[in-house]
Amino acid sequence: METILKITNLHKKYRKVHAVNNVSVEIKKGNVYGILGPNGSGKSTTLGIVLNVVNKTSGEFQWFDGKYSTHDALKKVGAIIERPNFYPYMTAEDNLKLVCKIKNIPFTKVYEKLELVGLLERKDSKFKTFSLGMKQRLAIASALLNDPEILILDEPTNGLDPQGIRQIRDLIRIIANQGTTILLASHLLDEVEKVCSHVIVIRNGVTLYQGTVDGITANEGFFELESENLENLKLALQHFSQIEKIEKEENKLVVYLKSNLEPAELNSYLFQQNITLTHLVKRKHSLEEQFLELTKH
Amino acid sequence: MKRLLAIELQKIWQNKASKILTITYFITLGLVSLIASIEFELGPLKFEAAKSGLFNFPYIWHFGTYFAAWLKLFLAVVIVSMIANEYSYGTLKQNLIDGMSKKEFILSKFLTICLFALVSTVFIFCISLILGLKFSSYTEAGIIFSDLEYFLAYFIKLLGFFSFCLFLGVLIKRSAFALGFLFIWWISENVSIGILKYEIFNYKRGDDTIFDTIKQYFPLESMSNLIVEPVTRLNFVKSVGNTVGADFSKDYSVHPEQLAIVIAWIFIFMFLSFKILKKRDL
Incomplete structure (x- = not known):
């Protein structure tokens, strides 16, 4: 070019x-x-x-x-x-x-x-x-x-x-x-x-x-999850090796990934474990968040 | 060259203030011809401009160029503001971004002042010629076309002065301050000449050689030296002078070395303007 x-x-x-x-x-x-x-x-x-x-x-x-x-x-x-x-x-x-x-x-x-x-x-x-x-x-x-x-x-x-x-x-x-x-x-x-x-x-x-x-x-993104019982949810999530860390924010869990995990896969597994999610979002960091991260002192 | 002039003339001509000042300048230049109608009585002396020999060829060349040069101040304002505006509007920056080089920028300004000086010269030549043809006692071609070097001197004098204004505009960026500086410069040049004359060289009548040599290199002084005042050259004034015992024997001609000094200043001013612009972050 x-x-x-x-x-x-x-x-x-x-x-x-x-x-x-x-x-x-x-x-x-x-x-x-x-x-x-x-x-x-x-x-x-x-x-x-x-x-x-x-x-x-x-x-x-x-x-x-x-x-x-x-x-x-x-x-x-x-x-x-x-x-x-x-x-x-x-x-x-x-x-x-x-x-x-x-x-x-x-x-x-x-x-x-x-x-x-x-x-x-x-x-x-x-x-x-x-x-x-x-x-x-x-x-x-x-x-x-x-x-x-x-x-x-x-x-x-x-x-x-x-x-x-x-x-x-x-x-x-x-x-x-x-x-x-x-x-x-x-x-x-x-x-x-x-x-x-x-x-x-x-x-x-x-x-x-x-x-x-x-x-x-480009990053693997993260999930925001909500459920009746966050402790059970957290426990069930141990099953996935793709998860890097889990943080609790108010009444939801923020789940950071180190490799790709499809929301459908996560959802169906949790359902099998008798955990129903009231909130499931998969997000990526926006340019803004990445930028702030990069320019942090 | 045509492109650069076209750019600059559009900038000036579409600016109401510059346009009015430029027009006023040329009208006032034209009004010089009204001197022909001056008549007054001074005791036993009756003065009529038209019959006093003011308009005799080739004297009128000297007289016309000398007095017309005073009006250059009108254009000084136009020139200083045409530079200062470029700074304050931010258009100098934009012109460069649009693809004008700094050299072209200075050149376009310089071409404009050349044009101003040239048009003024042609204009004052025409007016003097008309007045002369009307009132001069001699109208032989040989006499009419003698002493034309006054026009060269006039042109260089204007160009020198305008270059100085342009330089001050580039240096100072604000028209009011630049014009103020011009005024202060003029005063300080006179003061330093005075100090040189009486303090350093203990000037006495008769021995003025070293002092005059130094003095002629000052920028404004060198410009004003180009055309010596013509008043004492008039028969009318001479006769008055003789009766009161004053001696007005002077060299009224235009000297090539004086022209060279002013031309050198023009080069210096243009070169410095370019250097300043080149060095500055805009």
């Missing part, structure tokens, strides 16, 4: 802070990547470096196998970082035309992209009259003007109301479905879990995990 961006041993030191510490990442075409990390973990700094606005301290990064200089490569990239930055006195349309001039592309896509983000009727309104949600959508339209090879979004739903978050999320999904590579930095985990195929977890400038979303959530 074609490599879009390759970062090798990237470091960024501000006076006392080591904001990015030896980050190496490879972004392949067609995947949707989520960069996860608490606030101040170095996500935005890393993106700032590859986007030519922050100077690296050491290390390398390379766009499209180094075929273009960074600023020419960026013409094939669509990116929004932090807040939407446009000229407040220009209309939506004029702002997008200006971006076209910078990217050296014709104005043909301006209306199409405004339509995509639902701002076509507001094309003649000045940017400063827009709500935050509209500004963010205009930013997405602007990032898509050149039908980019990769779309980079840094906290695209920050500060938006629920409707706004929903609109942005739907947009991201539409764009992902069109096959555009996406790099989404966010600390909203369900957002990442819903749209991303790969995750990169960063804390204090260090990469903690890099791989597929399934990989990070």
